[in-house]
Amino acid sequence: MTFLDRQLALGVLYDHLTDKSKVLTKKGLKKVEIEDNGVRVTTEDGELFTGDILVGADGVHSKVRQEMLRLSEPGHFPPETKAMPCDYGCIFGISNPCGNIKAGSYNGVFHHNRSYLILGALHDRVFWFHFFKLEKRTYGTDIPRFSKEDEAQQLKKVASDPVMPGFTFGDIVQNKITSNMTAVPEYTYNKWHYDRIITTGDACHKFHPITGHGGNAAIETAATLTNGLVKAFNKSTSSTLSSPQISSLFQEVQDIRYKRVKDLIQVSHDQQRVEALEILSSSL
Template sequence: MEKSKFKAIIVGGSVAGQTLSLAFEKANIDYVLLEKHESFAPEVGASIGIFANGMRVLDQLGICNEIEARTEPLRAMSKRDGKGNEFDYNEILSKISDRHGYTINFMERKDLLSVMYAAQPNVSKLLCNKRVDSIEQGDNGVKVTTSDGSEYEGDIVVGADGVWSKVRQMMWNAMDADKSLPKDVAKDLAKDKTVLTCEYACVFGISYNVMSIPAGHNNLVFRHGSSFLILSGKNGTVYWFYFEKLDKKYAVPNIPRYTQEDAVKTCEKQLDAIIAENVTFRELWDNRKSAIKVALEEGVMRRWHYSRFVVLGDAAHKMTPNMGQGGNSAIESAAILSNCLKSALDKNNQQLNSKQIDECLSLYQAERRKRIKSVSTRAGDATRMEALDSMTKVIMARYIIPSLGEKLILKLIGDLLKEAPSLDFVDKPTRAHLVPYSDEKPKKKKSILGF
């Protein structure tokens, strides 16, 4: 009897999950995507910035132009101290497109998800109102049962369901029940259960009809113990973030949770803060569409897979948003997971046994974790620098970085972007750019001596 085609069950329909489903379509990998919300573009009051590393993959998936049509690229950056005095201004961001092919574009998260959903060639595989209730696995596959009693069978289950991932928790449960779990894996599991910590909280906001800040401007306000990040988009839409350091470092399971009332109380204390030239935070607050307060968890899991489970995005790596790399890193991870699965399936007649799945998922983690650790560390450093968390951070923020010069700053940005992966099985984007990406460079051939 002929075996059925390899199939993945994706849990979570946000950026990571929808990127993965679009990539699987290109790779001809069968899947079903289960989303717990009532739609694939829920109104959660959050925004997202798409940088060149994310846009490059989204370009391969055919949605780059639509994103650009809906957004205003960032061009200028202004930095201010706690009293509103500007201590640095540059237009370095306007050079990003020439160097890396894409501008930096901010938009509402729900709008990005709408663009992704509209691009899905087979929406019958994307199912809403499917909250995962249980996951069973065996030697030949997995079965996912949702709260409405529906059952879905496949070869692997992919947790793209956020920082408090249900799939990751069930993966941990399966690892706990495995009496033959290697000691090093068990040790990593114990650490993963406590890896998430939190030192900062953030109010994410979106305001409409704010015409006093020019479109395409990035405004940073550095203050002791807190900071503002203000990004102006099209038609007076402003995406803003207020960061504050907490009273102590929290760890799971004691990471704080906040209400809408908490967001209001926090922001009303900051109404007179100067956040741009002749603009106070009051103007954003009075014109707000949404404002939500959340804890900023940080942590990179040691184990991203076990048996037929695998996680990606915030379920595997959670970072602070100051560098705008959470969503972009999720897109990168989806690309690498797709590459690994496509390659493995092509080598094994479109079917994978348990051993081959483990090898494939191990390669995915190995290719991603080092880069993610580096990006996550840099994001955390940015959060602390903008909040002037130490004298070293003060000196870096106020004196060293402003004096680096455009050339060196562009190089530092390039060092982050040029290592970005793309889909191996789709033609590379044709956008002109001055700085080559690492996967565009010809691979060095080994000599007959082996090096």
């Protein structure tokens, strides 16, 4: 298994698009309006876009989900955002080649209430993750957001942790190119869609990244949605789908994906508990 910079992966995908004109950047979502036969979106720079459906793949702080909640009838969505739990934080980064960490290598390091993933990437760059348990479980809007000062203090605190024979985490940090610190909420919402709007990826199911399931699950949900759309159009006698047909399709996507997503979120959470030596049997 070899890691590479996300920008490189996106570049490969972009280079293979046949119609690049449909990829628009810096188009933050401002407002969504549901019409009789479609959806209208206003961007932060004032442009208007219309379409049959809106798919929100815009992450844990999804603006599309916020707009779904705003547009829906009172009580349609349970107050799930406030119940979103978070037990861990993460600092992830990339470092220049260091030590004997070569492309394709994988090192998992267990410590009490913290753990590490040290991964050899393309050109022997080092991709690394430092996971740590928060002082207490937080929920929703109380989930912390970290500053660069918070990040520096946490990195200093654990710099002496050994991650390989004769090699500390601080040795890797000294060679870092970039890093970021974030909280790691873990959840799947009970409702992923409303009318002609559906969310995917972290906007509806968020994993602890320790297993790598998050990105894969996002791809699986997108593929399930695509397959559902193709199937629905093949069955339809019209070139468009009605709102009830779309709602039914979106619910089918959620029904197919929900249990698998929920189970894998628990698998990821349990793996972090093992690697942070929280489970008694893990530390014996």
